[in-house]
Amino acid sequence: MIRLPAATTRYVDTMSRMGFFQNWQAESMERLSAGTKLVTVNKNERLAHKGENLEQLYVLVSGLVRLFIPLPNDMERVVALVGPGESLGEACLVLNEACPYHAVAGRDSHLLAIDAHLFRRELTRDQSIAQQTMEIIARRLMDNLRDTEICAQRSSVQRVACFLMQQQPEKDMISYKFSLPARKQDIAAKLGLTQETFSRMLGFLQKQGLIQVDGAHILVENGLKLAQISTLRETKEPCQP
Amino acid sequence: MIRLPAATTRYVDTMSRMGFFQNWQAESMERLSAGTKLVTVNKNERLAHKGENLEQLYVLVSGLVRLFIPLPNDMERVVALVGPGESLGEACLVLNEACPYHAVAGRDSHLLAIDAHLFRRELTRDQSIAQQTMEIIARRLMDNLRDTEICAQRSSVQRVACFLMQQQPEKDMISYKFSLPARKQDIAAKLGLTQETFSRMLGFLQKQGLIQVDGAHILVENGLKLAQISTLRETKEPCQP
DNA sequence: CGCGACTTTGAAGTAAATCAATGGGCGTGG
């Protein structure tokens, strides 16, 4: 993990190009940039350790970071996949508590690391930053509840069906396509499944003619039947009349 | 559900007695109380419906409210148990999104219902209210992640062990006692278990001599072995040397 | 072309859900 020294470079320009810092006042940016470093992490390198106190707020510039909780059986439960423009660690910074998850780069990544103290200070100074941060945290909470809902589904077909429906770009689209945001392994871990089960379920839905899978590229053909499956009481013999 | 009209009664005094409104400015309280009602709900009555937009922020005065997501098989996944002094619905109010869970009274309860618009207005006016609300939401997020961690445990003994350890009043207490905050049914639903499995696991841990169960009253005798169980790779033949 | 990472597929074992019935506590009413 390489940290370019703050003294030599300031990232005001990099920052202002990112959606994350939209609407932040120029003075705030100036103050923050003094305590901001650009961090480079290689794939599989760890950014944050569960239980440690974060010293900075991370904002992803490029790459992918996966947040997960380690399980006793050497498995992981992915709680979030962080993409460019997104931040991580806001909640525990605000509460000044230990980080509740491991953060590991899913690919070679670049991040802005903003000093925690400076950030907290700015939070109290600037109304709109506080407002925006609150919204980010609220958004995370809502996303988490949605994930909880998916993982609560008893059958794995339903979990996968729910997941596929979640990817639907806009409401009431019966057919759509998208790309998996990470390895199938990690998607599976986010759904509370093993990669094997996930693979089998994708295969099953494909055989039913509801979706087409080509690597990470997925085409949902019949979102309606997918919705039916996800609300089915009986898991046997899905909805063919 | 009975709503006492706001015009006749003002709840500034009731509100100021509650920890929730600590540090709120008198003027804020005055303005809010104009749009605040005292709501009474009977046990099993519904307070909020998943998918609907909340028109008010609820703060529980007395009783118990359970937040849950309905599952296809007529089961529930409890996402939170709200006690006196706690609020519900902050996140979706802030984002102005649909409520992600059902809210039902677990017992006869009293709540303050604060008008959503007034609350949002106050949020932008008063720095400290915004700050406090952000912390509440962040707290919920952290709690949620902890619940996710528990539910992610593969074996049900581990889930129950994790839950019992979560009730530990302070760090490094090997023995402690507490009362279940709700019906075992609902605790089970929060752990992603059926009531039957939950009952069996409590019985198992009791037979192991790690805990004593008397109705809703639980005495943890050996928190250390409990911790061992929760981190065990193999679920068979727990930690007796 | 060949290696490593990731995914798919197959076969077997097991833990938890499900179904069903009993048991206990508590409040209400006779």
Add this chain to the structure above:
DNA sequence: CCACGCCCATTGATTTACTTCAAAGTCGCG
């Protein structure tokens, strides 16, 4: 004061869906 009914918890027997273990297959990339 006892009896009944209701709700909740427990216990037992059965089933099944998911994990697990193992191996082959695919993809991308140097």
